Every structure is written in structure tokens, then in C-alpha cells.
Amino acid sequence: MAAVLGGTGDLGFGLAARLAKAGVDVVIGSRKLERAVEAAEKIRTLVGRDNVHGAVNRDAAKDVEVIFFSVPYEGLVEIAREVAPFLQQSTVGVSCVVPFVEDVCAAEMLAENLQPGAKVVSALHTVSASLLSDISKPVNSDTFIFGDDRDAKKKVANLLKLVEGLRPVDGGPLKNSRYGELFTRFLVGVNKRYGVSWAGLRVTWLDDEVVAKRWEL
Numbered sequence: 001m002a003a004v005l006g007g008t009g010d011l012g013f014g015l016a017a018r019l020a021k022a023g024v025d026v027v028i029g030s031r032k033l034e035r036a037v038e039a040a041e042k043i044r045t046l047v048g049r050d051n052v053h054g055a056v057n058r059d060a061a062k063d064v065e066v067i068f069f070s071v072p073y074e075g076l077v078e079i080a081r082e083v084a085p086f087l088q089q090s091t092v093g094v095s096c097v098v099p100f101v102e103d104v105c106a107a108e109m110l111a112e113n114l115q116p117g118a119k120v121v122s123a124l125h126t127v128s129a130s131l132l133s134d135i136s137k138p139v140n141s142d143t144f145i146f147g148d149d150r151d152a153k154k155k156v157a158n159l160l161k162l163v164e165g166l167r168p169v170d171g172g173p174l175k176n177s178r179y180g181e182l183f184t185r186f187l188v189g190v191n192k193r194y195g196v197s198w199a200g201l202r203v204t205w206l207d208d209e210v211v212a213k214r215w216e217l
């Protein structure tokens with residue numbers, strides 16, 4: 001089971017819908033129970049499955065293998081501290097957060113604010129919410145996955161591989177996440193210049209087979 005905190009918002013909703021469509025059990029987390037329940041119901045209708053429910057963030061954090069933090073940077077520390085006591089030791093925290101301020105790394109910030117030794121990776125920075133939300137089309141994009149714990153990265157990569165057309169590429173250690181986070185700021189500019197909302201990233205000359213193999217080792 002995966003939790004998506006902030007699954008009531010743009011990116012988290014699309015991610016939760018994609019995972020649910022792929023058959024993953026998903027819990028949407030929100031600061032307000034009603035919002036979580038409403039978003040979960042919308043996704044159940046959208047994907048025609050019964051594998052999504054809503055809960056307040058701290059309840060959503062319990063008993064999940066992977067927990068996505070899909071909230072604005074400004075709320076990240078507070079939400080990480082709130083849910084930290086409810087996480088299992090094996091739960092992997094995933095930051096999707098992009099800070100629009102200088103010289104910070106949201107993924108490292110998440111790691112500092114969960115319990116000591118918590119497994120943290122980051123991903124999805126360059127995948128747009130509008131692309132994820134249109135579940136009728138494959139995403140056809142790469143996403144870098146950053147992290148220091150190989151098994152945690154593998155777990156998240158193998159989960160994200162279930163999103164149709166999404167190819168997780170190993171981005172190296174967690175400290176590299178700041179570059180992935182920064183890159184999104186360029187993509188926002190590209191979107192504006194071309195009048196779209198779905199510009200993404202593809203690493204060329206990297207065979208699918210080679211990329212997939214890395215997550216099997």
C-alpha cells in the first residue's frame with residue numbers, strides 16, 4: 001500500500017490515480033478528512049476501482065510501504081514532523097517537493113525531519129501534474145530517482161514503473177536531488193514559453209532494457 005500526502009492537490013491526485021489504475025492500494029492523505037475522502041471517491045470513479053481511500057495525514061502514514069510527500073515546500077517540515085512518529089521503520093518516504101527558493105534541497109530536508117535512519121528518496125520532480133492526471137494517456141517521460149539507500153530506491157522505482165509510460169532513472173545519491181528540484185524550475189519556464197503545462201524530461205541514448213535492469217540487481 002502507498003500513501004500520497006497532499007493527494008488532494010494537483011500532482012498527488014494524478015499520482016494516486018495512476019497508481020490506483022495500476023492496481024496499487026492507495027491512501028490519500030490530507031490535513032482535512034473530508035478533502036481526503038472526496039479525492040479518494042473521485043479517483044475510485046475515475047479509475048473504476050475500489051482500491052483508494054482517504055484519511056488525515058497521520059492515519060494515512062500508518063502501515064504503508066511507501067509514503068509520497070506531495071505538498072508545497074512551505075508545508076514540508078511541519079507535515080514530516082507530524083507523521084514521523086507513525087511511520088514504520090521499513091516505510092520509504094518519497095519527496096516530490098520542489099522548493100522555489102534558493103539553496104535548499106527538499107529531499108534532504110525531508111530526511112532531516114523524519115525519524116533518524118528513515119529511508120528517504122525523491123522522485124517525480126519533472127513530471128507534470130496535468131500529464132499524470134490524464135490517465136487516458138501514457139506519461140511517456142523519465143523521472144530521476146535520488147537516494148542513498150539502494151533497496152529504498154528500487155522499491156520506489158518498481159512502484160513508479162507501474163505508472164504507464166513512466167521510466168524511473170537512477171539519479172544517484174539524495175544530495176543530487178537538489179539538481180532535479182532545480183531542473184523543474186527550468187521546465188516551468190519552458191511550459192510558459194510554449195503555452196503548455198506538460199513539458200517533461202527524457203534521457204536519450206539510454207536503452208530501456210539497461211534502465212530496467214538496474215532496478216532488478
Ligand SMILES: NC(=O)c1ccc[n+]([C@@H]2O[C@H](COP(=O)([O-])OP(=O)(O)OC[C@H]3O[C@@H](n4cnc5c(N)ncnc54)[C@H](OP(=O)(O)O)[C@@H]3O)[C@@H](O)[C@H]2O)c1
Nearest residue numbers: 006008009010011030031070071072075097098125128129
Ligand atoms: N504541480 C506539478 O506539476 C508538480 C510537478 C512536480 C513537482 N511538484 C511539486 O509537488 C508538490 C505538490 O505540488 P501540487 O502542485 O500538487 O501542490 P498543491 O496542489 O498546491 O498542494 C498539494 C496539497 O498539499 C496540501 N497543502 C497545501 N499547503 C500545505 C501546507 N502548508 N502544509 C501541508 N500541506 C499543504 C494540500 O492538501 P490538504 O489541504 O488536503 O492537506 C494540497 O492539496 C509541490 O512541492 C510541487 O512543487 C508539482
